[in-house]
Amino acid sequence: xxxxxxxxxxxxxxxxxxxxxxxxxxxxxxxxxxxxxxxxxxxxxxxxxxxxxxxxxxxxxxxxxxxxxxxxxxxxxxxxxxxxxxx
Amino acid sequence: xxxxxxxxxxxxxxxxxxxxxxxxxxxxxxxxxxxxxxxxxxxxxxxxxxxxxxxxxxxxxxxxxxxxxxxxxxxxxxxxxxxxxxxxxxxxxxxxxxxxxxxxxxxxxxxxxxxxxxxxxxxxxxxxxxxxxxx
Numbered sequence: 274x275x276x277x278x279x280x281x282x283x284x285x286x287x288x289x290x291x292x293x294x295x296x297x298x299x300x301x302x303x304x305x306x307x308x309x310x311x312x313x314x315x316x317x318x319x320x321x322x323x324x325x326x327x328x329x330x331x332x333x334x335x336x337x338x339x340x341x342x343x344x345x346x347x348x349x350x351x352x353x354x355x356x357x358x359x360x
Numbered sequence: 361x362x363x364x365x366x367x368x369x370x371x372x373x374x375x376x377x378x379x380x381x382x383x384x385x386x387x388x389x390x391x392x393x394x395x396x397x398x399x400x401x402x403x404x405x406x407x408x409x410x411x412x413x414x415x416x417x418x419x420x421x422x423x424x425x426x427x428x429x430x431x432x433x434x435x436x437x438x439x440x441x442x443x444x445x446x447x448x449x450x451x452x453x454x455x456x457x458x459x460x461x462x463x464x465x466x467x468x469x470x471x472x473x474x475x476x477x478x479x480x481x482x483x484x485x486x487x488x489x490x491x492x493x494x495x
Contacts, residue, residue, distance in 0.1 A: 309393075324390060324425045331390075334417055335383050342384035342495070349385075349490060350364075350392055 362470055363395030364490070366427075367461040369475040371398060371406035373492060375418035381493050385473070386424065396427040397470060401460035403429060430464045439463050444483045452482045462487050 294302070306317035332338075338346075366374070373382040389396055398406075403422075410418050422429070432440070440456075440463035448454045458479040465472045465480075465487050472480055477489040 320425065327420075327423060327425055328387065328390060330420060331383075331387065334420060335377050338384035338387045339380045342381045343388055345493070346381065346385040346388035347392065350388055350394055 363397060363468065364389065365397045365399065365430075365461055365465045365468070365470045365472045366402070367399070367472050367474045367476075367480065368402045368405040368409065368457045370473040370492065371403060371418070371421070372409050373475055374421050375406065375410050376414045377417070379475075379492060380495055385492070386421070390424060390426065393426060395470070396424060397430050397464060397468065398422070398427060399430045399457070399460040399464045400432050402457040405455070405457040430460075432460055436460075436463060436467075439467070447482045453479065454482065455479060459483055 302318070303314055306314045309317055309320070311317035311320055370382070373379055374386050377383055388394075406418065407415075421427070430436075440459045443463050443466070444454055444459040461472055462480050462483045464470070466484065471488045471490045473490050473492065474480060475492040475494075477491055480487050480489060
């Protein structure tokens with residue numbers, strides 16, 4: 274693992290980090306980054322880490338979500354079918 | 361996949377842990393990379409309704425990775441106001457937070473997550489809503 278620093282004007286300090294991963298994981302990561310809105314693999318990894326950190330903080334604050342409610346919420350978000358307006 | 365608009369009632373529900381489903385919904389949305397939008401006027405309403413001890417949770421909610429606050433500039437204010445005009449002149453109960461929420465939903469093509477669809481449908485019966493179940 275190697276590291277270095279890189280800083281752009283107006284941006285928080287950034288560091289460069291080199292990690293070694295198995296080839297299949299690298300391919301998967303690049304593919305997922307390309308399919309996302311991320312500008313780069315680095316931006317995609319940063320998003321994933323921020324998401325995990327936020328989930329950890331949220332669950333620390335309110336507790337683990339109820340499994341049944343979580344399953345129902347996932348189903349609702351997958352279905353993506355809004356209720357028709359009330360008549 | 362469509363995103364979701366969080367109206368005042370959803371923001372308050374999530375920030376106060378009022379329902380079991382609300383917190384689970386937020387976790388699921390983040391896990392599934394769903395775009396979340398909080399219209400700024402609905403957010404103002406939520407800040408006014410959330411008790412002091414729960415403000416930290418509302419702050420944390422606003423740090424949700426894919427949540428963005430929808431601003432209200434002059435053009436959007438005009439669109440939202442005009443959209444609410446008919447309801448207001450018909451004597452229906454109207455509030456600015458709902459007007460901004462409905463306008464954002466219609467412009468973005470997103471579904472509104474709410475525990476009270478009534479005030480939204482007064483402004484536009486065609487607005488798509490996903491009602492938080494009562495648990």
